Amino acid sequence: METENAAAAERVLKTHDSSDVLSPVSKLMQILQKPHRILAFALCYTLTCFVCLSLYYDGTYKADTSHQVAVRLTNPSPAPPATPRPPGEVHRNVSREILQLQDTAEELQRQVERQTAERPHPKKIDWREVVKRDMFKEKKKLLSSNDYRHFANNKSLSYHCKRCAIVSSSGQLLGRGAGPEIDSNECVIRMNDAPTRGFEHDVGTKTSVRVIGHRNLGRVFANQNDLQDRMFSNRSTEKVFVHWSYLTDIDADKVEEYALVLKLMEKYPKVDFVMFTPQKMKFAEKLFHHETELTRRQARTWLSTGWYTMLLAMDVCDEINVYGMVSEDYCKEHPNEKVPYHYYDPSSKPECTYYHTSEVRLTSGHLFITEKAVFARWSSIYNIHFHYPYWEPRPYSVSDTLRTPFLLRYHIANNRLFAKYPFWKLYFHFAGIFYPLVH
Template sequence: MGRWRYVVLTFWYSFLFSTVLIYFTHFHNSPQKTRQQPSFLYSLRSNSLGRLFAEQDYVSLESLQKRFSGLSISRVFRTIAGEESSRAYIEDIVISGKEEDVNKLLANATFMNGDGEVEVKVIEKVNVPVTATVDATTVDYVHDNHTVKPTPPPPVPGYENIKDGETLRLHCDFCAVVASSGHLVNSSAGPEIDRYPCVIRMNSATTVNFEIDVGQKTDIRVIGMVNMKDLKNHTEWQDELFRNESTKASKIIVPWLYNSAIDKETDEYYLIAKEFAEIYPATEVVLLTPDKMKTAEDIFKAEVGISRKEAKTWLTTGWMTMLFAIDVCDAIDVFGLAQDNHCLLHPNDTTPYHYYEPDGKTECSYYKVSEEKLTQGHKFITEKAVFERWANKHTISFLYPHWHASSNKMNKTLETPF
């Protein structure tokens, strides 16, 4: 009896020990599977046609994150075309977490703009890890611990990196082209401008101390080659354009304004641009190919009726900027560009030529003198009439001042000084 009791107890203890060992080695020490919680892509849309989503007008994601700490909240800014060629914005908010927590958030958070409550719609519901992130330029998610990379931007023929000759790769769904005009003074357009996926500015137009009216975000600078020398001589401009994380551009486009052939051994503007590319490697310095520059001149002749040389003028930085924007942007909002007849309708207008020189020359007086010179000077008024034509061919809108392009000018001969 004692022997059998010993055998049974031995077997029982062995079984118990094996069970405990299996538990600790298999269940306790093995990695646990991460439970994936649903993520919801919400779209905040507004039917209003004015400025939307200014920083003070809607609840911030930071405050939501503090109030609902169990949720992962991120944001993607996108845009859609609104009615009558105006723009309505979409603020996509990706929320990861339990469905009841997501619903609780929406029930307790009100998203507002200047004209009232914003419509909230669920765009998509997907299963992703709670730690999912969103690429800043897409709505691609992190699936199964690997990032779904967006398709590389397409090449843009006619634009080449000054260092290696590689063709520029860039595509923007929606661009803000910010003119340097005084029409932006006291506009408070800065927060709106900074929310565009791509912001294009011209030359060395500063944003420092003018952020409320013109914003500070800059993705691309188009700098006419003659301005390279001034940029080299002003280190504070270089700080803003190349060093300051809040204002620097990722790409500098340098068009030649009066010829299509560049002597890369002796041209001082080319050598300065190349020097900038070496000093500031994080910024891509891009030149136009000779064919692209010739195309810009051909377009001028086709629109105006005579060649640039016959007109005894240069192409403006604004002209080259608009052509560039048409090449890379699906839709364009131009800030600060008045209609070609603005000064005719407002002969006593005192709007400054540049927003950053409020006490300088006025726009209308300078335009009048420049337009009427038949031996030199930019033809700004003629140029604006051409831009209005382009707005009928492409998705281009004009803001601050806001005006609609007239289709009546499409088949009419432009009134020019030539």
């Protein structure tokens, strides 16, 4: 009887233990019986793996072989067995070898010190002066003939201002009452078709220079007689500088906007029409490459009118006051602001929304935030000040690299993984997965 009771108790215990062990398995089987859960789990797991690989794996490890020495192995003949030496002699030999090694190390150290002393010490480099010398021309009242030329006679331009105002087209200027301050500058520079009529209190009345992209010239001013009269009649604009956006080789016979400029010259003879030369266009792209370490073609962008306006101001002006331009971090610090992109078009999309859309797109468009980060750098070299809103650029050093949203996304997208599997690069780009990773 006792044997039967023990066997029964053992069977009950085994049954209880097996139920405890199998309960998680049974739960897992119940979950796996629903196919949509399996598919969702597999998809999430796959995406997570690809994201982790793209972020943390960028090629294989390569050892530094520059100092490796090839050693040829031989099979030496077996040496005769060594005869045992007295302990005292062994100790003396070891001590002698140690002293020889110390002498060798000291001699090597003296040679290194001698070579270091003979080598000339590098001079301390002022990186601001280097950038001035290498990337910007020295300011002169007579600009280089390779920079700007008149449309009328192809002669170089002579133009100089002590204090300049660059007036952006941003809605940041609305309600600021900055008009009188803007007009107090010797030269006032505006962009594209930004008007003054009706906005005099906020943007002023004077227009010394208007910088226009050739695409905007054809799209906005062609066949718009009323707009042309407002902008160019009665010397409301003294000079018009035309930049060629993404063109560095300008063929007057093939560029339609060139013919439009000639017509405007006949219609408004008092306005001086000036072009950015091909050399200046190439120089502008070289500056972009210098600052971002990407060519314009690699970034798949074309430089904004603001970029060329800033270059012109640095060539012409001794002091530059920029009105209505926000800093690179402004939209990050004011995510809910709804200021319109253009002060003269209240229905235009919010400024920060447009900046974000353009900045995180890897295929085309302007890089407004990246350009503003570059302008902040230039302000530490040139006499550039920002107003409405007022902001001071943070100090930069030569070792600093730009870390704008576009540049971060670009370097992630050009990871080796996506170079090997371009389909995934397209997928992640259009799915918008990059954005939360870099913000």
